[in-house]
Amino acid sequence: MTDTRTISVTVNGSRHDLEIETRLTLADFLRHQISLTGTHVGCEHGVCGACTVLVDGQAVRSCLMLAVQADGAMVTTVESMTGENEQLHPLQQAFHDNHGLQCGFCTPGILMTLLEFLQHNPSPNETEVREALSGSLCRCTGYQKIVAAALDAASRLRQDVGKTAGRRES
Amino acid sequence: MKPPPFHYHDPRCLDDALGLLAEKENAKLLAGGQSLMPMLNMRFVFPDDVIDLNRIPELTSIGEDEGLVRIGAMTRQCALERSEVIRDHCPIIIEALRYVGHIQTRNRGTIGGSLCHLDPSAELPTVAQGLDATIHIQSKRGARTLAMEDFPAFYMTPAIEPDEIVTAVEFAPWPKDHGFAFVEFARRLGDFAIVGVAVLLVVSADGSISRASITLGGVGQAPIRCTAAEEIVTGSNDSDAAMREAAETCRKIDAMDDLHVSGVYRQKLAVALTLRALRKAYDRAIGESVA
Numbered sequence: 181m182t183d184t185r186t187i188s189v190t191v192n193g194s195r196h197d198l199e200i201e202t203r204l205t206l207a208d209f210l211r212h213q214i215s216l217t218g219t220h221v222g223c224e225h226g227v228c229g230a231c232t233v234l235v236d237g238q239a240v241r242s243c244l245m246l247a248v249q250a251d252g253a254m255v256t257t258v259e260s261m262t263g264e265n266e267q268l269h270p271l272q273q274a275f276h277d278n279h280g281l282q283c284g285f286c287t288p289g290i291l292m293t294l295l296e297f298l299q300h301n302p303s304p305n306e307t308e309v310r311e312a313l314s315g316s317l318c319r320c321t322g323y324q325k326i327v328a329a330a331l332d333a334a335s336r337l338r339q340d341v342g343k344t345a346g347r348r349e350s
Numbered sequence: 351m352k353p354p355p356f357h358y359h360d361p362r363c364l365d366d367a368l369g370l371l372a373e374k375e376n377a378k379l380l381a382g383g384q385s386l387m388p389m390l391n392m393r394f395v396f397p398d399d400v401i402d403l404n405r406i407p408e409l410t411s412i413g414e415d416e417g418l419v420r421i422g423a424m425t426r427q428c429a430l431e432r433s434e435v436i437r438d439h440c441p442i443i444i445e446a447l448r449y450v451g452h453i454q455t456r457n458r459g460t461i462g463g464s465l466c467h468l469d470p471s472a473e474l475p476t477v478a479q480g481l482d483a484t485i486h487i488q489s490k491r492g493a494r495t496l497a498m499e500d501f502p503a504f505y506m507t508p509a510i511e512p513d514e515i516v517t518a519v520e521f522a523p524w525p526k527d528h529g530f531a532f533v534e535f536a537r538r539l540g541d542f543a544i545v546g547v548a549v550l551l552v553v554s555a556d557g558s559i560s561r562a563s564i565t566l567g568g569v570g571q572a573p574i575r576c577t578a579a580e581e582i583v584t585g586s587n588d589s590d591a592a593m594r595e596a597a598e599t600c601r602k603i604d605a606m607d608d609l610h611v612s613g614v615y616r617q618k619l620a621v622a623l624t625l626r627a628l629r630k631a632y633d634r635a636i637g638e639s640v641a
């Protein structure tokens with residue numbers, strides 16, 4: 181018995197129309213069907229947060245969603261973060277500068293989580309950052325540098341917003 | 351592929367979902383997926399059919415009607431957190447949601463899913479019990495309601511039939527100036543609570559408590575309403591002493607042992623946390639700011 185469906189999902193701005201098995205998770209769809217291996221899978225049962233992606237702008241665990249449930253949705257993965265010429269997103273740059281990763285396995289999930297979090301809360305304090313990070317497990321860093329990177333990223337992103345606002349005014 | 355094979359259905363209206371559920375022998379309802387998906391991925395469950403409720407708009411709403419707050423079963427936890435109706439009428443729900451999983455799970459998890467999964471330490475069933483919620487249930491055979499108190503049949507099992515779907519939860523809000531508190535203890539934020547307590551109080555002008563609701567989660571197989579403690583705090587003219595005495599009654603509650611902690615430890619926690627929650631709710635009711 182193979183239950184299949186044709187779905188249409190927009191991932192990082194490109195549309196994919198594909199026939200898939202309905203029991204395929206969104207994480208496996210991203211990694212195996214469209215070869216975006218930036219999204220990592222650690223536990224595959226909703227504990228580690230490594231597989232976090234944005235679905236219609238909201239951070240979700242892609243191992244806890246079926247690909248068929250994303251039919252018609254916009255999915256954003258870590259691959260979308262770098263700009264032209266491989267320029268890092270300010271959030272990525274902050275992780276680089278603060279040594280916010282070691283092996284990097286947890287990083288994509290953390291970046292996607294923070295991307296949504298910093299949108300809702302552009303000036304978080306340390307407690308709020310730790311709360312936002314509570315859904316992600318990191319076996320390497322001890323979290324200290326991840327927290328520092330997140331706070332640094334928040335201030336960089338605020339400056340960026342300031343700059344664009346200033347430009348618009350002039 | 352992690353989940354076992356199944357037939358997938360995504361009905362667009364409640365009626366179609368009820369029809370499917372009535373006709374399929376071994377079906378599972380998929381709400382937010384934050385519990386069923388892990389169980390599928392680990393192959394703890396083998397449904398022949400999965401009926402996804404995520405494309406049924408009539409199940410997602412937060413409304414206020416004739417003094418009652420009604421929440422559609424498929425309303426996501428993140429939507430409750432941001433809802434003004436909930437903030438105005440049932441703020442304890444928002445306080446409890448902070449402890450429910452993490453941002454990523456609250457973005458998918460639903461109130462109906464959480465109530466039906468009925469994990470003994472889950473926050474939302476505890477709060478629903480404290481607020482005397484009414485559960486709305488529907489099947490092809492008709493609609494009925496159940497008081498939250500009668501909703502748990504036994505361990506992690508709601509008292510609903512295989513062809514029934516929980517469609518909404520209804521709360522009667524407490525008076526505007528009521529005090530409330532949800533406190534819990536878990537190893538880490540977002541972990542399953544070892545003990546959680548939901549308290550609601552109305553305090554009269556003379557400082558005595560005129561109405562109280564005290565519910566413990568994580569202690570028994572389903573949320574426990576502490577009526578004895580409620581009676582002690584209600585009407586006493588020494589509220590502080592009454593709150594201490596009321597919390598102390600939690601030491602006698604039959605508490606679960608499990609591989610994490612012993613029943614005795616749970617009883618001790620229940621005493622400490624109940625007192626903490628009572629004081630916090632009391633301070634709020636008399637208009638003091640609480641941390």
Ligand code: FES
Pocket residue numbers: 220221222223224225226227228229230231232241242243244
């Ligand atoms: S792989 Fe999804 S939460 Fe761990």
Ligand code: FES
Pocket residue numbers: 280281282283284285286287317318319320321
């Ligand atoms: S950097 Fe290795 S798991 Fe986080």
